[in-house]
Each structure stands twice: as structure tokens, then as C-alpha cells.
Amino acid sequence: MSHEIVHxxxxxxxxxxxxxxxxxxxxxxxxxxxxxWAVSISFALCSRLVLFMAASAPTNIQPATFVYALFxxxxxxxxxxGLVRFLNLQVQERWFWIAAGLAEMWILSTWTLExxxxxxxxxxxxxxxxxxxxxxxxxxxxxxxxPGWTLHxxxxxxxxxxxxxxxxxYAMFYAxxxxxxxxLLGTLLxxxxxxxxxxxxxxxxxxxxxxxxxxxxxxxxxxxxxxxxNKRYMEQLFDHALLLATRPHQVVAVFYIxxxxxxxxxxxxxxxxxxxxxxxxxxxxxxxxxxxDICARVGGDEFxxxxxxxxxxxxxxxxxxxxxxxxTTQIPVSGNNFxxxxxxGISLYPQHGTSLNELIERADSAMYQVKRNGKSGxxxxxxx
Ligand SMILES: Nc1nc2c(ncn2[C@@H]2O[C@H](COP(=O)(O)OP(=O)(O)OP(=O)(O)O)[C@@H](O)[C@H]2O)c(=O)[nH]1
Numbered sequence: 257m258s259h260e261i262v263h264x265x266x267x268x269x270x271x272x273x274x275x276x277x278x279x280x281x282x283x284x285x286x287x288x289x290x291x292x293w294a295v296s297i298s299f300a301l302c303s304r305l306v307l308f309m310a311a312s313a314p315t316n317i318q319p320a321t322f323v324y325a326l327f328x329x330x331x332x333x334x335x336x337x338g339l340v341r342f343l344n345l346q347v348q349e350r351w352f353w354i355a356a357g358l359a360e361m362w363i364l365s366t367w368t369l370e371x372x373x374x375x376x377x378x379x380x381x382x383x384x385x386x387x388x389x390x391x392x393x394x395x396x397x398x399x400x401x402x403p404g405w406t407l408h409x410x411x412x413x414x415x416x417x418x419x420x421x422x423x424x425x426y427a428m429f430y431a432x433x434x435x436x437x438x439x440l441l442g443t444l445l446x447x448x449x450x451x452x453x454x455x456x457x458x459x460x461x462x463x464x465x466x467x468x469x470x471x472x473x474x475x476x477x478x479x480x481x482x483x484x485x486n487k488r489y490m491e492q493l494f495d496h497a498l499l500l501a502t503r504p505h506q507v508v509a510v511f512y513i514x515x516x517x518x519x520x521x522x523x524x525x526x527x528x529x530x531x532x533x534x535x536x537x538x539x540x541x542x543x544x545x546x547x548x549d550i551c552a553r554v555g556g557d558e559f560x561x562x563x564x565x566x567x568x569x570x571x572x573x574x575x576x577x578x579x580x581x582x583x584t585t586q587i588p589v590s591g592n593n594f595x596x597x598x599x600x601g602i603s604l605y606p607q608h609g610t611s612l613n614e615l616i617e618r619a620d621s622a623m624y625q626v627k628r629n630g631k632s633g634x635x636x637x638x639x640x
Contacts, residue, residue, distance in 0.1 A: 289342025
């Protein structure tokens with residue numbers, strides 16, 4: 257393969273990557289690493305461009321290799337800073353710039369003093385290898401912070417590139433024909449490194465979107481204190497529960513639960529303790545109902561449980577008894593035991609209504625009946 261083809265390939269690939277990184281750096285709340293990598297790859301791109309132009313006029317390649325060296329060194333501090341920002345590491349970034357500055361001075365002075373080419377290349381090859389080795393090591397250390405194999409691949413590509421930089425000057429000295437293959441190998445490794453960095457950024461973006469979606473769903477459908485469903489979510493799930501209750505004689509029971517004597521806990525032990533009690537109540541409701549049942553918090557100390565797919569109305573009594581038992585068992589919070597009670601009103605689908613509002617209204621009225629009868633108990637709605 258000719259130099260032109262190798263460089264055209266490298267140049268084109270880098271340009272595409274530059275566009276990708278620029279595009280991703282414009283995503284809302286993306287990592288700032290993308291912007292730094294866009295700059296680093298543009299230095300790599302410029303270095304390729306210089307070699308590409310030199311390859312078309314090969315009579316005097318020396319100035320081109322000089323400018324190439326200046327550009328290729330500048331790629332590295334941007335590359336490392338991008339990784340440090342991407343992983344949010346506490347690292348003294350100024351050392352990258354100092355090291356790169358020293359390497360640039362080395363290139364300039366060897367050029368001015370007309371030192372042999374291998375003296376110049378040894379200096380900046382060491383810097384490039386060192387920085388790439390550090391990049392590989394850092395990516396490997398933090399490989400589990402991004403799902404998948406992206407940082408493993410970055411570490412592997414950067415380490416291979418470090419070895420490549422260390423060995424390339426010798427390889428080219430002893431076998432000048434290696435120059436073309438070496439460039440091709442280097443380009444492929446750089447390609448692998450930037451693609452894995454790009455994949456790492458995309459993984460992070462995807463994770464952020466998924467987290468944001470889960471949070472939004474949580475805010476919209478869950479009670480923030482207890483984690484139970486809220487009324488809106490319960491309404492949606494109820495329609496689904498009815499769809500399942502299609503077998504003849506199948507019953508759905510709505511339990512309206514209002515805690516008894518909850519206010520004195522707030523008044524005597526404080527709101528924070530009251531919150532803990534509510535959380536325990538929610539956990540007990542959840543753990544003593546089926547996974548297909550619906551538990552929701554609909555008010556301060558008011559809960560609704562919807563028992564789905566019951567075979568007969570009597571089962572509703574058994575459930576109410578079990579729930580009452582749970583709610584009258586003492587609740588330990590911060591070394592104190594709190595005794596609560598619960599008034600539970602029950603309505604049944606389809607006997608007492610076919611819409612959730614109707615069923616809740618009836619269960620609520622049954623619950624008030626329990627309160628009037630002296631609290632702590634349960635009854636099924638009776639139209640009389
Ligand atoms: N800790 C805490 N308290 C709450 C929350 N929401 C409402 N409350 C309180 O819960 C109490 C509910 O009032 P009531 O139902 O009258 O209290 P109660 O003592 O259970 O009354 P009875 O039902 O008649 O037994 C009120 O004092 C509200 O301020 C909450 O999120 N956390």
C-alpha cells in the first residue's frame with residue numbers, strides 16, 4: 257500500500273471521528289471529555305494532513321516530519337485531559353502540559369541545532385509512549401466505571417500504541433520499509449483507541465438518559481416517602497387488573513386503610529419518626545400482599561391495597577385480617593416501639609362498583625364505619 261493511501265485512510269478516519277466527537281460534545285449534559293478529545297483528534301488529523309502533503313512532494317520530507325512531530329505531541333495532553341475529565345479524576349493535569357511543552361522544546365531545539373532525525377524522534381517518541389502508557393493504565397484502573405468493554409479496549413489500544421511508539425524509531429532505523437506498515441498499524445491502533453473512547457461516551461450518555469427516565473417515572477408514579485405507587489399509577493394499574501379479572505366469579509377487592517392514632521406519634525416523637533413509621537407500614541403492606549396486588553399511598557396516613565384475582569369474596573376477609581395483624585404489630589423506630597391500629601374498609605368488584613372511583617368511595621365509606629365503631633377493624637361495604 258502506498259504512503260498516499262495509508263495517509264488518506266488515516267486522514268479520513270480521523271476527520272470522521274472529529275465530527276463524531278464534536279457532535280457528541282454538543283449533547284446536553286454530556287461529559288466534557290468529548291470536547292477535549294475533539295481537539296486531540298484534530299491535532300492527530302493535522303499531523304496526518306502534513307504527512308499526506310509531504311507524501312505528494314517527497315523531495316524534502318524533513319520540514320513535514322518536524323511539523324508532524326509538533327502536532328502529534330500536542331494531541332497527547334488533550335487526550336489525557338479528556339480522560340481525566342471524563343472519569344472525573346483528581347489528577348494534576350498541569351503535568352501533562354509541562355511534559356508536552358518540554359517535548360515541543362526538544363523538537364524545536366533539535367531542529368534548530370540540526371541534530372540527526374533519530375535524536376529528535378527519540379525525544380518525542382518517549383513522551384508519546386509515556387503519555388499513552390499512562391492513558392492505558394488509567395483506563396484500565398477505571399475500566400468498571402463504564403459498562404461493557406469500552407475502557408478495556410481503550411487500555412489495550414493505548415498500551416499497544418505506547419509500545420509502538422517505543423519501538424517504531426528503532427524499527428524504522430533498522431528496516432526503513434517498516435515506515436509504511438508502522439503508520440498503518442499506528443493508524444489502526446489510534447482508530448481502536450478513539451472508537452472505544454467514543455463508545456465509552458455514548459454508554460455514559462445512554463446511562464444518563466435511562467437514569468433520567470427512571471427518575472422521571474419515579475417522580476410521576478411513586479410516592480417519594482414510601483416508594484409505594486401513587487394514586488395516578490394505581491388508576492392505570494387498576495384498569496390492567498380488571499383486564500385480568502375476566503374469569504367468571506373472579507373478584508377484585510379494594511381495601512381503604514386509614515391508620516389509627518398516627519397523629520400522636522408525630523406530635524410526641526416528631527415528624528421524622530412519623531415518616532419512619534409510615535415507611536414501615538408501607539413495607540409491611542407490600543411484603544404481605546401478592547406481587548400482582550397494588551399497594552398505594554393516597555394520603556398522609558391513608559393507603560389503598562387492591563387485591564387482584566381473588567376467587568371468592570371471603571378471601572377479602574382473610575387479606576384484611578392479615579393486613580390488620582401487620583398494622584397492629586408494634587413498629588420499632590429509634591429504640592421506641594409504636595403501637596398503631598388501622599381501620600380498613602373493603603369494597604368488591606363487581607358487586608359494589610365497576611369503576612375505581614366508585615369502589616374507592618365505597619371502601620372509604622366502609623372505613624368510616626369502622627372508625628365510628630371504635631377503630632381498628634375491617635368491614636365490607638354494605639349499601640344499607
Ligand atoms: N410523618 C408524617 N406525617 C404525615 C405525613 N402526611 C400526613 N401526616 C400527618 O398524619 C396525620 C394524619 O391525621 P389523622 O388521620 O387525623 O391522624 P390519626 O391520629 O391517625 O387519626 P385517626 O385516623 O382518627 O386515628 C396528620 O397529623 C398529618 O400531619 C407524612 O408524610 N409524614
